[in-house]
Every structure is written in C-alpha cells, then in structure tokens.
Amino acid sequence: MSAATFSARLIGWQSSHGRHDLPWQVSDPYRVWLSEIMLQQTQVATVIPYYQRFLDRFPTIADLAAATQDDVLAHWSGLGYYSRARNLHAAAQMVMARFGGQFPHLPAEIAELPGIGRSTAAAIAAFSFNTQSAILDGNVKRVLTRWAGIAGFPGEKAIENKLWLLAESLLPTNVTDMPAYTQAQMDLGATVCTPKKPACLACPLSDDCIAKATGRQLELPTAKPKKAVPERSTVMLLIHDDAGRVLLERRPPTGIWGGLWSLPETGSTLDAENACRERFGLRVELEPALADFTHVFTHFRLTITPQPAVITGPCNALRDDELRWFSYPEALAAGIPTPLRKLLNR
Template sequence: MNKQAVQEAEFAPRLVSWQRQHGRHGLPWQCREPYKVWLSEIMLQQTQVSTVLDYYPRFLAAFPDVRALAAADEDKVLGLWQGLGYYSRARNLHKAARQVISEFSGNFPHSRVELQTLCGVGRSTAAAIAAFCFDARETILDGNVKRVLCRVFALDGDIANKAFEDQLWRKAEALLPLNAADMPVYIQGLMDLGATVCKRGKPLCCSCPMNDLCQAYAQNRIAELPRKKKAVSVKNLSLYWLVLRNCDGAIFLHKRPAKGIWGGLWCVPCADSLDDLYQLAAKFGCTAEDLTESIEFTHRLTHRQLHILPFAAQINTGQDAVSSAITGEWVSSDNLNTYGIPKPLYDYLNVKQSSLF
C-alpha cells in the first residue's frame, strides 16, 4: 500500500476516534430528527455556531415541526430570521417545508439526491442531513472541509475553480468510513476539525489528529494552503430612507421585491438618490421642507457597503392616503416584531424611536 493509500485508510478511523473524545457535543441540533438537523444546517450556512445557538431555540419554539413551519406566514418566518442575514435562506426554508408536505407527505426523504430537490438545499447540506439522520455514506464539502483536505493531502488549486472542486469531492468521497454507523460521528468530526483545530488562521497543528499524516504540515505549507480566494470588490451604494409616521404614530412599511437587497422583507420606502426620495415623498403629500434629515450610517452586506441616509416626516391627518403607486401598511411600533424587517432598520427605529419626530 503506497503512502497516499495509507493516509486515506487512516483518515476516517482517526477522525471518528478524535471526534468522540475531543469534538463538539451537546449542540441542540445533534440528533436524528431530520427537521431539526435540516433547520440547523440552513442556519449554519455562512453563520457561526455561536450566533445560531441564539436563534435556533426561538425558531424551534415558534415552529416545532415541518408542518408548523409550512403553515406559517412568510412574514413571521422572516421576522424570526431577522439579524441572521442572507434572507433568501429563510424564504427557501419556508418553501422547502411546503415541499416536504406536498411532495413527501410530511416526511423528509432519506437520500441525498432527493433531499437536494428541496429549495435551498445543495449537495453538501443534503449529504449532511442524510448522514446525520439516516447513516448515509455521503460526504460534505464546505469551506472547513476544503481547508482540511487541501492541507492534509497538500492539494493545491483554486478553490473557486470547478475542476479543482470536483477533485476535492472525489477525495472526500474516497475517505468515507466503511461502517455506515460511523457516518454521523464522521461528518461531525469533519465539521469540528475544520472549525476548532484546522482553522484558517493560527491552526492548532500540535493538537490535530492528522498531524503526522498532514502533507502541508510536513512541507511547511500550512499558511499557503488552501490558496486564498481573490478578494471580491465591495461596492459602495447610497440608500435614502423615507421614514414616515402618521398621526397615530404608525410607520409606513412596504414589502420589497423578492430579488435584490432585503428581498421579501418589509422596509421603509427607499431611493437611490435624493431626487428620487423627494419624488417618493411627494406621493405622500410631503415636500422637501417637510423632511428631517438624520445622520448617515453604514451597513455592510456581503459585497456591498450601504451608506444609509434616513429622512423622516410626519404625515398629518388627511395625508395618509397613499398613491396607488405605493402599496404598504402603517405599522405601529408595538407590532414591528411581527414583520420581517431588515436588521439595520429595526435597530434604527428602536434607537431613534423617541427622537425621530
């Protein structure tokens, strides 16, 4: 058996043994229930465990099973998702719950291929659910796993390149344990090793169960592998908010288009320029002189830096008939929690509540 074959044969048994002794245990989603595992996997996409630990129990309390989630109003789902970001995940989660009801009679499918037919569920997420819940011999390949594989086997390539990603998938599949009963521990081990030991910066190589197998460690290439992604340029965008309150103290919100920034969320009317903002205000019977400018603040999205400049105005009695060009609702401050609104707007309204008008 050559050196590479020995490394591959040793990988799974070592990882399973290490996870049982040193891995993460007691996380609320570490169970065999597909609904709970699926929910956690969607929440954990590009989100840290510490953050999800705060949202997960509240979401489960509101929607204890897939039927409850499928029957829920989208706004309630988005409201509970507020602050987690990547709101398309919440919309897909809601759609997928309805798929489970309509296409699978309320039962999650067991195979990775069928799980991938659910909205928002890619190959790696489907594999994790199948492995954790049904002992399927399927591998995951998230960012942490890619890093582990690149280092342990000194695989050098562009992470964003499809051919190199296919190579990583093949390697990951070759490492699967023979015993299907080991799959939940193995997959958790992959996640734990990348998140707690083989970290992007300052990896704990001396504590790694793969230390003597790791080719990058032997070649002193830990800092080099995997190759860093090319930095994505961040666009600066100006956004003008029209923050309107009527004579009852309610704030006007409208639902944003499904695509684009804050898709599907409720928000105050927005404009890309000051002239467009004045045109919006005119539809509510407001002139430029009626608007009070607030201090600009910034909010970072993945590839955008928003420069938000709010303008507030009081809508007097008789002026709250909105043009047919704008559909929305007047929402009282007490009911803001029941609407899915962007986190920066929610924070702004709470902080500025007493001083806006």
C-alpha cells in the same frame, strides 16, 4: 499514517474532543436540516438562540409549512441571508406536498428541495439516516486542502471537483460511523484546523498533513482572488404619521431583503418629498437627514441615509399587501432587515 486511517482517526478524535452538546445533534431530519440552513454563513454561537426560538414557534415541518412567510421571516429576522428563510419555508411546503410530510432519505431527493445543495443534502442524510455521503463545506475544504496539499482556490470548478473525489474516497466503510465522521470533519475545521491559528499539535491528521510538513498551513486553502468591493447608496424614508407610526414597504420577493418589511427608498434626499407625494399620495414635511451609516453585504457595501418625514396632509388608504403603518414595537417584531432594526432601536 495514510488515507486508509483518515476516517478512523477523525472518529476517534471526535469521541474525545468533538462537540457533543449542540441542540441539533439528534436524528430528527427536520432539526438537522434547520441547523444546516442556519449554519450557512453564520457561526454556531449566533445560531443557537435563533434555532431554539424558531423551533419553539415551528416545532414540526407541518407547522413551518402552514405558517405565513411574514411569520417565518419575523422569526428569522437578524440572521441575514433571508433567501435561506424563504427557501426553508418553500422546502417545508414541498415536503408536505411531494413527500407526504416525511423528509426524504436520499441525498439526491434532499438536494431537490429549495435552498439545499449537494453538501448540505449529504450532511442531512448522514446525520439523520447514516447515509454514506461526502460533505464539502468550508471547514471540510480547509481540512482537505491542507491535509492533501491541494493548491488553488476551492471555489474553482476543477479544484472543487478534485476535493469531491478526495472526500468520497475517505468515507468510512461502516455506515453507522457516518454521523460521528461527518460531525468530526465540521468540528475539526471549526475548532482545530482554523483559518488563521490552526492548532496542529492537537490535530489527529497532523502526522501526514502536507501543509504542516511544508509549513503552508496559512497558504492553504488558496484565497479567492480579490476584487474591489462595489459601493452603493440609498435614501431610506422614515415617514411618520401623527400617531407616531412608521410607514414600511414590503420588499420584492427576490433580491436583497426579499419579502421583508423595510423603509421605502429613493435615490436622493432631494427626491424625498416628491417620492412621498407621487408614490404614496402623502404630503410631508422633511426633517434634517440623520447621519449616514453603512451596511456591508457579501458582494457590496451599502451607505444608507435615513430621511425623516412627517405627514402634513390627509393620509390616503394604503394597500396592506405592499404598504403598512407600524408602531415601533410592531415594526421591531416584524421581519425587518438588520440595519433597519438598528435604526429603529436608535
């Protein structure tokens, strides 16, 4: 066994043991691209229903490009990491404007689209156009660091560069094998060479895997150095009018929950009444604050205090581009953050 047979072993394994029934296993670059973006930071089982609903609403790149951002975010709502949806929308518009509606073939061109990095561009090109290009997602990094015994956090530039060179050296010579080989790497990492319980006896690479030979499967890849998770807090204003509608405010286009509709926020429950009057021109009566709850992001933990408030005076006209009254069904159908959806359902 050696590097010379690496790709052949993976392709053979994929034929018998890999996944063949995923809805995005097609040659349509739009569907492949959509799946690759949705699968960033999200498990396959979670993605599938969102993927199917999204395609039902936006069956082509042209449909996606012509949609409003609100519509796109509403169909993404619940998947999280909303910059992915905003970038997907912007990329569709770029494909229409720059490439005449035809998805680009070259990985370098694909990587110029918003939200697409080197590995994702290579995967799209390999699946859609049989392009001979290496991928390096989390599953592939785990497989390669174990098989080649490469220590060091893969997020460090020097280690990542080493893995890219290795990945490029292992590509199959026959370009028609690229879709199967690329899928094999993803499947092996997802189903066999898993983070905590790798099934080494079922792995086609086990005979010359350095991690297996040295008993270091759980040490590789080297974990990211741990840092304390920052804590943040906010008060969400749950403002109701006499019709039972709730006031939502559009988030800024970038940052957390960018472009989504959410509850207005203030720093403290003590500021809530003043915030309603000064920011929105609303006189309100505060009700007892609801129980705090926590939402965990990648880089920090957010504690949310929901503060209900009922309007007691005249309601000034609100600007529809920034503030809007929603009935509860309308709010739940809009693009809103996951913690707000949980709160409204509660």
